[in-house]
Amino acid sequence: MNMRNAPAIVILGAGSLATAQRIQQLYPESMIHGLRGRVEGVDCLYDAFGQTLRELYQQDTPIIALCAAGIVIRSLASLLSDKDVEPPVLVVAEDGSAVVPLLGGLGGVNVMAREIGAALGVAAAITTSGELRFGTCLLNPPAGYALADLEQGKRFVSDLLAGESVRIEGEAPWLADVQLPADAAAQRTIHVGCEARPASRDELLIHARSVLVAVDAHLPELARGVTAALHEANIAQASLACLLASEQQMAEPALHQAAQALGVALRFAPQADSLVAMAGQAVPQARLSEAAGVVIARASVPLEVAQVGRGRGRLAVIGLGPGAAELMVPAVKAELARAEDVLGYETYVRMAGPFRPDQTLHNTDNREEMQRARHAFELAAQGRSVVVVSSGDPGVFAMAAAVLEALHESTDPAWHRVDLEILPGVSASLATAAQAGAPLGHDFCVMSLSDNLKPWSIIETRLDLAAQADLVLAFYNPISKARPWQLGRALEIVRQHRQPATPVVLGRDIGRPGQTLKVVTLGELQAEMVDMRTMVLVGSSTTCVFPREAGGTWVYTPRWYPAAD
Numbered sequence: 001m002n003m004r005n006a007p008a009i010v011i012l013g014a015g016s017l018a019t020a021q022r023i024q025q026l027y028p029e030s031m032i033h034g035l036r037g038r039v040e041g042v043d044c045l046y047d048a049f050g051q052t053l054r055e056l057y058q059q060d061t062p063i064i065a066l067c068a069a070g071i072v073i074r075s076l077a078s079l080l081s082d083k084d085v086e087p088p089v090l091v092v093a094e095d096g097s098a099v100v101p102l103l104g105g106l107g108g109v110n111v112m113a114r115e116i117g118a119a120l121g122v123a124a125a126i127t128t129s130g131e132l133r134f135g136t137c138l139l140n141p142p143a144g145y146a147l148a149d150l151e152q153g154k155r156f157v158s159d160l161l162a163g164e165s166v167r168i169e170g171e172a173p174w175l176a177d178v179q180l181p182a183d184a185a186a187q188r189t190i191h192v193g194c195e196a197r198p199a200s201r202d203e204l205l206i207h208a209r210s211v212l213v214a215v216d217a218h219l220p221e222l223a224r225g226v227t228a229a230l231h232e233a234n235i236a237q238a239s240l241a242c243l244l245a246s247e248q249q250m251a252e253p254a255l256h257q258a259a260q261a262l263g264v265a266l267r268f269a270p271q272a273d274s275l276v277a278m279a280g281q282a283v284p285q286a287r288l289s290e291a292a293g294v295v296i297a298r299a300s301v302p303l304e305v306a307q308v309g310r311g312r313g314r315l316a317v318i319g320l321g322p323g324a325a326e327l328m329v330p331a332v333k334a335e336l337a338r339a340e341d342v343l344g345y346e347t348y349v350r351m352a353g354p355f356r357p358d359q360t361l362h363n364t365d366n367r368e369e370m371q372r373a374r375h376a377f378e379l380a381a382q383g384r385s386v387v388v389v390s391s392g393d394p395g396v397f398a399m400a401a402a403v404l405e406a407l408h409e410s411t412d413p414a415w416h417r418v419d420l421e422i423l424p425g426v427s428a429s430l431a432t433a434a435q436a437g438a439p440l441g442h443d444f445c446v447m448s449l450s451d452n453l454k455p456w457s458i459i460e461t462r463l464d465l466a467a468q469a470d471l472v473l474a475f476y477n478p479i480s481k482a483r484p485w486q487l488g489r490a491l492e493i494v495r496q497h498r499q500p501a502t503p504v505v506l507g508r509d510i511g512r513p514g515q516t517l518k519v520v521t522l523g524e525l526q527a528e529m530v531d532m533r534t535m536v537l538v539g540s541s542t543t544c545v546f547p548r549e550a551g552g553t554w555v556y557t558p559r560w561y562p563a564a565d
């Protein structure tokens with residue numbers, strides 16, 4: 001697909017932050033990456049410069065590095081063998097006085113260099129000869145167009161540089177202001193069109209992505225059918241801009257697999273009497289033809305895919321982990337970057353930031369879970385990309401169950417067609433246990449002590465049985481202003497089955513600023529040591545403690561259990 005990742009702006013220190021922020025305004029989806037300990041107020045922090053650059057490069061992320069060119073070249077040197085597939089890499093002087101495109105000529109690095117140069121008021125250091133002569137990279141047509149054959153194209157540009165003249169066949173609006181050696185009688189041609197044919201020796205063949213194929217999900221071997229239909233209609237595969245299907249088939253896996261296999265977007269339109277009618281309504285000016293059970297719609301200009309019908313909405317319920325950015329799983333970070341709407345309790349939404357100006361934040365009170373879940377579906381059913389935020393793991397006393405309950409209750413087919421995904425996070429009990437050692441190393445029981453959503457009597461029963469079963473106990477929601485006595489009562493029950501010397505771990509604000517970790521005994525434990533931001537882990541009969549070299553205590557529960565006599 002002709003979609004680029006948003007650029008990464010990489011800085012080494014606070015001295016380049018101002019320039020980085022000016023560049024960020026140019027690319028609102030970009031992120032500023034700053035070296036940990038050297039700079040604050042950036043979108044993400046990294047520890048190792050070279051490794052960060054290599055990772056970004058390998059993920060095909062355009063890189064704008066605010067540092068010396070040499071550092072960047074040395075960092076990427078080991079990866080530079082394949083010139084056809086590389087993201088743009090630029091260096092910009094810290095003070096914004098120089099912009100140097102380094103790599104990614106075919107990925108549009110010179111276009112970016114000019115954009116950044118214009119924003120900073122300096123000339124970009126363009127060194128590519130074709131680009132210098134013509135003011136554009138002929139091998140890198142703009143979005144909506146695709147070069148048919150790169151090797152052929154390179155030869156073609158060399159010919160032009162050697163003095164050949166050229167004429168344009170078809171519509172190439174982006175070449176209107178380019179100083180090409182034009183001549184109506186020239187042998188060399190730049191041909192823009194969508195026919196399937198090999199480029200001839202003397203032409204630069206560019207395909208316009210102006211074709212849509214309307215399909216039915218039930219057609220067997222969909223991707224192959226589309227390819228066959230295009231072939232039959234003599235249309236180049238590269239001219240395919242998107243697939244179109246009926247909104248009722250939005251969740252059909254066959255459609256998504258086909259679009260992915262073909263590398264194009266999948267759009268949806270209201271159900272119509274026929275595929276022809278559906279395609280005709282979605283792209284009114286197109287020429288329509290039927291082939292091999294699909295309908296081909298051919299427009300005269302590249303299709304604005306985002307304007308064709310609508311996309312499938314997505315709803316992701318994500319877990320942020322306990323708080324620290326390092327403990328957030330990468331899939332969650334990626335989901336936050338693609339979100340158009342973010343819903344959640346204000347504290348968690350803030351924790352999930354920073355967000356871009358184009359992302360809409362819906363902060364709601366923590367108690368309105370079902371309402372928030374329904375609101376999320378309403379937005380996603382309109383085709384938006386929605387994220388519902390929980391702390392820790394979304395499936396542990398958090399939003400995932402509420403979202404599924406809302407869906408289960410709903411008879412709205414549009415809700416059931418939403419692309420729903422739950423993305424896990426590190427739950428508070430696991431984050432706390434890791435800091436203490438391995439208190440959850442053997443069987444354990446997870447409970448919420450809140451009686452807001454369940455009767456207190458069931459909590460007492462479960463506590464009694466779990467304590468009797470000698471399970472390690474992990475208490476979420478141990479206490480709050482509205483529930484002052486419950487923890488004390490819970491501990492009375494546990495003490496009926498456990499020794500006073502039993503280790504207890506108290507983790508407060510784990511993974512957040514000001515975190516504390518305490519190890520006490522069940523005998524010492526008092527409700528006053530605990531608040532609603534605390535995780536309580538009560539050991540079993542086998543849980544052990546021993547001092548750490550660096551101070552403090554290790555807590556663990558061995559994997560084994562003594563045999564019954």
Ligand code: SAH
Pocket residue numbers: 322323390391392393394395396397398426427428429432475476477478507508509510511512532533534535536
């Ligand atoms: N979904 C969350 C839990 C929500 S219930 C998760 O998986 O972690 C809220 C309770 O979780 C709090 O009352 C507290 O007991 C615990 N908790 C959440 N974050 C915590 C943290 N950073 N440190 C300690 N306890 C935490």
